[in-house]
Amino acid sequence: MHSKSDVRDWFPSEDGSLLQRKRIMELIEQMISGVDELKNPEAVNLKGEKRRDGDFYGQLVAQSQIPYEGAPMKEVNAELLQLLHGHPYHTKYFFTNILPMASIPGILGMLSAMLVNGNNLWDVYGPAGAEAEVRVMAMMSKLVGYDAGTSGGYTTWGGQGAIFSGLRIAIAKYDPNALKHGVPDNLYAFCSELAHYSLFKSMEASGIGSDHLIKVKALSDSSMDVADLRCKLAAVAVGGGVPVYIVATTGTTDAMGIDNVLQIRTVAEEFSKQFGLPCPHIHADSALGGFFAVFNDYDLEKNTQQFSPGVIGMLTSIQEKMRHLSLADSMCFDFQKLGQTPYVSSLFLLKNAADLGLLELDADETPYVGHRGYGEYHTGYTLECSRMASSISMYSSLLAFGVEGYQRLLAQFLEVNLQFRERLVAEIPEADIANPDNPGISTLIRIYPPDGPRFAEEIGGSSSWGVIERNNQLNERLFEKLGKHRDRMFFGDTKKHLLVKTVEGRQIPLYVSKFFVISPHTQPEHVPEIVHYLKECITQVCEQFVYQ
């Protein structure tokens, strides 16, 4: 019989033992160098064989069983590295959606949280996480123009978690007894038709039901049509309903359309006066766009960072809209998106921390937010019980990047996107930009047959259903083409960009491919090659497409 190892070998040491530290470092070294060996900067995926065809998942189910006897950690590491074979990686050719690379400061923040494995439920269990959380909450409040002395917030599960948190507060603000009696059946929420589906899900999960979610029309720049919001708020109130929640999308997931929070606030307050109802809670869904607030105080004329005139033009338009973020009652910073931290790390930020008191299980015993003494930071208002200290990763990134660093990184994304747009227009006559009014980090590309209406006619409402449908099919061919070779360059796509009216008066979404600048490794000098590749694909698709 061979001797068993000491159970303590699986754990970091108690006393800072050099020997155990060396073992841990060796394992980490094995992991990081293992990933480095898989890297291939000329393609998207990490190297390695991975066949996912056939009954891949079925096979996994059949094969998998907990081993009776555990394996040495080096062997386990080798297994883990196997998992990473063929994994998409954020090389310069990664342009799909808002799927960022985890930064080194973000990773180190997570690691430091794990080394003590505190629980952010309570500051006695997780003092480091609680401290970082209060700091991050204050830092972000000051960035957007909330009063950090009265604002509050907590880290949670994604932009979707933030939208759900906002809805819970909206309900409790209108009817504090709803927590006990259940949700009244006449409450309504509003968002733009291009909003993320998070609110739809939250309406289901809260029990209000998604029938009580009112979708407001979007304008051609993908922002909410506030005139339509005004009409729809009134229509609900006239019918006996109570609007309690408006989600303003400040950076739509595909097109980076930015709802104007100032206009939405104005409409909501006018509505409230006119109908004698409380003003609905306004949540800025800034999961995607929130980090552009790092430019709120950037002096575009002095331009100390020497961004190009094109980038300054984009920032002018972004700044104009993001400046109103603080008029929202709550918002989200999805650090796991543009904050450059690993999953899951999102911050729900609330203008008035006292609102959290409405959600407390027992308001006497569990004070509502962290402006309190040690031992009293108990987050009874979160949906989670145990919470990871993702705040430490956020804190680490904010310290390492600084406002200036985030500005530089985001400006690089903008610069790449700007040059991509210019080149696309110059070199690919089949393609139109389907979000021309949204400067940002994504470009939506829609291609067209040689003759026939183009994007301008489609959004103008003068194209027929049949023609738009045919154009959608052509674009779907391009998705297929790009998808087939996504290990070469990884583009995104969506089948729901802008709902347009056909001449027949029906609504139809436009299919578009997406160039989403998200990897720090994509530099402006890579743009010509990218557009060249795209042109080849588009030419082939157009040549092979059978026009009816």
Ligand SMILES: *Cc1c(COP(=O)(O)O)cnc(C)c1O
């Ligand atoms: C990504 C996104 C969400 C959802 O965020 P998660 O972090 O994935 O939960 C919500 N709204 C917008 C606008 C988003 O871009």
